[in-house]
Amino acid sequence: MLTPLQKTTIRATVPALQAHGDTITRTFYARLFAAHPELLNVFNPANQQTGQQARSLAASVLAYAEHIDRPGLLAPMVQRIAHKHVSLDVQPQQYRVVGQHLLDAIAEVLGEAATPDILSAWAAAYDELAALMIDTERDLYHTGTEQPGGWSGFTPLRVTRLTPESSVITSLTLERPGGEALPPYQAGQYVSVKVKVPGDDHWHIRQYSLSAAPNGQQYRIAVKREDGGVVSTHLHDRVREGDDLLVHVPAGDFTLRAGTRPLVLLSGGVGVTPLLAMLHAALTDTPQRPVTFIHAAHNRAAHAFGPEVRALAAQHPQLRTLVFYTDVQDTDQLGLPSHQAGFITAATLKPALPLDADYYFCGPTGFMATVEGILDELGVPVTRRFTETFGPSQQFILPAAALAAPI
Incomplete structure (x- = not known):
């Protein structure tokens, strides 16, 4: 257990983490992958190249340091x-x-400022x-x-159906090869897919x-073809119905x-996928609950699951839908209200938002920032916002109620 002196030391390092956190975490990942290249492709290389992975780690370390006296507040992040x-x-x-390489990175970046007491506390x-x-x-x-129906690690599931959903998104329906039941999941959860791409050792x-x-x-997942995406390109170009993929239980x-x-x-692009599962769940489990489903896409060609959502709206009078096309084409036919x-x-x-609603939103980083700003402008309390960014979290917001609670 941390001593009072060590907690004081940790709190005192917060300014250094704020100033050098990104450099420390970039140094950490460089050290880790140099010593353990087998871990490199566990993380999305695009997130490594853009620095998103390093910023995510820096944000979590900073949140931990800032709340070292109130670890219960870290439960959502954990x-x-x-x-x-x-x-x-x-x-x-x-x-x-990981711990050894993180401490080595702190020592390297902070230099003489990383005293034995600081390193011992960390x-x-x-x-x-x-x-x-x-x-x-x-x-x-x-x-x-x-x-x-559960399992440990990764197990093979068979691709029984490939369904184009848009110009860049394809759905893969997965089943047990022997027809056994799959474990349940909560609307909004995901599965991990583990693949070995031809020509790659990892x-x-x-x-x-x-x-x-x-x-x-x-299980149904939707894969967006990403420019330069190793795994998404493999799944789009090489995987066929009848092939098996290694899949982890939902998380x-x-x-x-x-x-x-x-x-x-509210969803942007492929961020529609977890919210589509939530939509199905809400309409089935609480049919009296009013639902507003808002989606942003580049245009009709890139708009995934449009027919599915329209069919649900036709069946459920408590559902209202609104779609935004940001790059309208001549063939998009925006005549629908x-x-x-x-x-x-x-x-x-x-005009489309009900009063006193819960807001769930998911999509790329820019979309998420826009929605957060809109909800700020509309005065929506943070306690009624539930989010997930596609990619490593760049910040960890602690619940307002928890922050207001006494120590």
Whole structure:
């Protein structure tokens, strides 16, 4: 357990982390991958190249340092990271490797400022955080393995259907090769897919949201073809119906909460996938709950799952839909009242939004920042915002209620 003096030392390093956190985490990843190249492709290389992965780690380390006296506030951050680790099949022994390279990176970047007392305090802090993560992940692993139909690690699931959803997105329906039941999942969760691309010595792991309501027999994921994307290109160009893919049990903490308050689901691009599962769940589980489904896409060709959502709206009078096309083409036919041209703004959204609603939103980083700004402008409390960015989290926002709680 951290001593009072070590906690004081950790708190005193917060300004240094704010100033050098990105450099420290970039140095850490360079050291880690040089010593353990087999871990390189566990992480999306695009996120490494853009620095998103380093910023995500820096944000989590900074959140930990800032709240060292109130570790209970870190529960949302711990849960999100633990779910991601479990989906990657991270094992307890890997924490020691990571810890050593993180301390070495701190020492390298801070130089003489990294005194023995500082390094000792951070070693103790890391050990405490690692123990918390390992315990949390152990519970998730146990649940994944012991639940009906569950399994440990990655198991082969068969691609039984490939469905083009847009010009860049294709759905893959997955089933057990022997027809056995699949474990349930919560709307908003994802599965990890592990592939070995021809010509590459390493395995790659990517997460894909489950986009349909659970039925016990099938999982449906949607894959967007990314420019330069190693795994997405492989899945689009090489995988065929009848092929098997290695898949992890569902994980993820971005899930639909029970309730009767009006529900607003906002998605951008392929961020529609977890919200589509939430839409199915809300219409089925709480049919009296008003739902507004808002989606932004480049144009009709890039608009995935449009027919599916329109069919749901025709069947469920409590569902309202609104679509924004940001790059309108001549063939897009915006005649429908539910379709608009341009970007989402507070002015265009406000007439469609119910009062006192819960907001769930998902999409690329720019879309997420726009939605956060709009909700700020409209005065939506942070306690009614539930989010997930496609990519490593660049910040960890602690619940307002928790921040206001006494120590």
